[in-house]
Amino acid sequence: MxxxxxxxxxxxxxxxxxxxxxxxxxxxxxxxxxxxxxxxxxxxxxxxxxxxxxxxxxxxxxxxxxxxxxxxxxxxxxxxxxxxxxxxxxxxxxxxxxxxxxxxxxxxxxxxxxxxxxxxxxxxxxxxxxxxxxxxxxxxxxxxxxxxxxxxxxxxxxxxxxxxxxxxxxxxxxxxxxxxxxxxxxxxTHDFFKECQIQVENAWTAIEYPNPAMNFLRECCCRACYSSLLGPLQEDVDNQVSIDTTDFRLQCFACSKTESAIEFLEDNFSDVHEDPFEQAEPRTVQECSACSARMYLITDSTCHWCGYETVWPKCAGCEKPITEYVANEGGRLCDQCAEDEWLEQRR
Ligand SMILES: [Zn+2]
Ligand SMILES: [Zn+2]
Ligand SMILES: [Zn+2]
Structure with a gap:
């Protein structure tokens, strides 16, 4: 020294x-x-x-x-x-x-x-x-x-x-x-916000997050501060956590809140597409058979996380979606149409 x-x-x-x-x-x-x-x-x-x-x-x-x-x-x-x-x-x-x-x-x-x-x-x-x-x-x-x-x-x-x-x-x-x-x-400040938006988009693209999931994410905002600047959590990116597991987290750019990306998307998806007071079967939102995210919409037969498409069974009478259970049992009618048909035959 x-x-x-x-x-x-x-x-x-x-x-x-x-x-x-x-x-x-x-x-x-x-x-x-x-x-x-x-x-x-x-x-x-x-x-x-x-x-x-x-x-x-x-x-x-x-x-x-x-x-x-x-x-x-x-x-x-x-x-x-x-x-x-x-x-x-x-x-x-x-x-x-x-x-x-x-x-x-x-x-x-x-x-x-x-x-x-x-x-x-x-x-x-x-x-x-x-x-x-x-x-x-x-x-x-x-x-x-x-x-x-x-x-x-x-x-x-x-x-x-x-x-x-x-x-x-x-x-x-x-x-x-x-x-x-x-x-x-x-x-x-407007210009800075724009720049941050691009930065967040690029971060998702870089990890090849599925397009349908990104499209839906653009409509969501942080549960803590309502900012729309939600990006992948750098720590999870660095540790190569799988993006299709609930372990992978997103982070709000504005307030730093982190949470599971898939769970966040599923909750928001359910809020947009499901009425909590309606008990109708089948539920409009189902678990996707390809990626397991609860973001498969039976009305357009598409998973809004991974993009997987498969035709959801429909009622032969009114074309409304029927439950998978009924379809698997060889049924082709919804409850309402089945009841109408039964009454028709009694006449
Ligand atoms: Zn926030
Ligand atoms: Zn899927
Ligand atoms: Zn029907």
């Missing part, structure tokens, strides 16, 4: 990466609040400036948190996010020369250094959005009162998709859990 890192020991002890994370989140939350005020309150359009400043600062902190989290010790973490004041040679215990950076007391790494370090540490990231935000913030510093505020708000909103991807892919967390109330606000 170099003398340099020994000397910095006390400071490193106080260094806590969870603080960076907390500050990042509260900065983003403040920024999103400012964004909403600038958009919704007449006369408060200049709040867009502090929105951009706060969100920009928060995103940079989140990047620093990611960098620091790659370190094994607080000393390493600190060295990763403070600017080196100079790089000096030291003689090690074995007599070798080792070059170590002495760290700045206050100054942490800037945007360019964050980018370079993330890249050299192998964290892939789309930098266009952050550079757009930097330009936007720089432009805001020279804001003229007559500048169209909508274009500033648009560039802030353009940052949301990048932030969402970074949190999911690089931090391995759900944005809803990390960002709290700021998250639904971000989702409520």
């Amino acid at each position: 170099s003398r340099n890192s020994n000397r910095k020991h006390t400071k490193a002890d106080r260094f806590n990466i969870d603080e960076i994370r907390k500050n990042a989140v509260s900065s983003i939350q403040l920024g999103v609040e400012d964004f909403v005020i600038s958009r919704d309150t007449p006369g408060k359009t200049t709040r867009a400036l502090s929105a951009a400043r706060n969100i920009y600062a928060g995103v940079l902190l989140l990047f620093k948190y990611k960098i620091a989290s790659l370190a094994k010790t607080p000393e390493q973490a600190q060295a990763l996010i403070y600017k080196p004041a100079s790089v000096l040679p030291f003689i090690t215990d074995t007599g070798n020369i080792s070059w170590s950076p002495t760290l700045h007391d206050k100054e942490t790494i800037n945007t360019g250094m964050i980018k370079a370090r993330l890249e050299s540490l192998g964290v892939n990231h789309d930098w266009k959005a952050i550079l757009t935000l930097r330009d936007c913030r720089n432009a805001l510093e020279h804001l003229h009162p007559t500048d169209p505020i909508s274009s500033i708000q648009a560039s802030i909103a353009a940052l949301f998709p990048m932030l969402s991807r970074f949190i999911t892919e690089e931090l391995g967390e759900t944005p809803a859990a990390l960002l709290g109330d700021a998250w639904p606000t971000m989702l409520a």
Whole structure:
């Protein structure tokens, strides 16, 4: 160990990466609040400036948190996010020369250094959005009162998709859990919502979820928050859980609620197609003989999970579906038609 890192020991002890994370989140939350005020309150359009400043600062902190989290010790973490004041040679215990950076007391790494370090540490990231935000913030510093505020708000909103991807892919967390109330606000911006919708669709397509099931899923929304952004749970995708078992879960993109995908679809399917007060036999929704999901509709003889089609037995008299039991017993009439026929023969 170099003398340099020994000397910095006390400071490193106080260094806590969870603080960076907390500050990042509260900065983003403040920024999103400012964004909403600038958009919704007449006369408060200049709040867009502090929105951009706060969100920009928060995103940079989140990047620093990611960098620091790659370190094994607080000393390493600190060295990763403070600017080196100079790089000096030291003689090690074995007599070798080792070059170590002495760290700045206050100054942490800037945007360019964050980018370079993330890249050299192998964290892939789309930098266009952050550079757009930097330009936007720089432009805001020279804001003229007559500048169209909508274009500033648009560039802030353009940052949301990048932030969402970074949190999911690089931090391995759900944005809803990390960002709290700021998250639904971000989702409520139209363009971002569209982008999330595409992202969710692609995630289902990538695991080859059956088309009929996806078509029906588009009509459903989260039972907890009513969001329509329901995607496959990444953990189950990573663990290659079979999509045709009830173990495979979906996750709400807005509130992170998870539940069994098939059970969720079956419940919603039953709500749409069955009247809980009607006891009629046969039930309109049956278990599919191909995939076992309770999403086979006897009225169109199709399973709405896997797409399997098979003709459901119909009454020879009125063409209404008859129970499988009656059909298997060689019957061809529904109860009503059978009774009518019986009365007819008595006459
Ligand atoms: Zn939800
Ligand atoms: Zn099926
Ligand atoms: Zn009939």
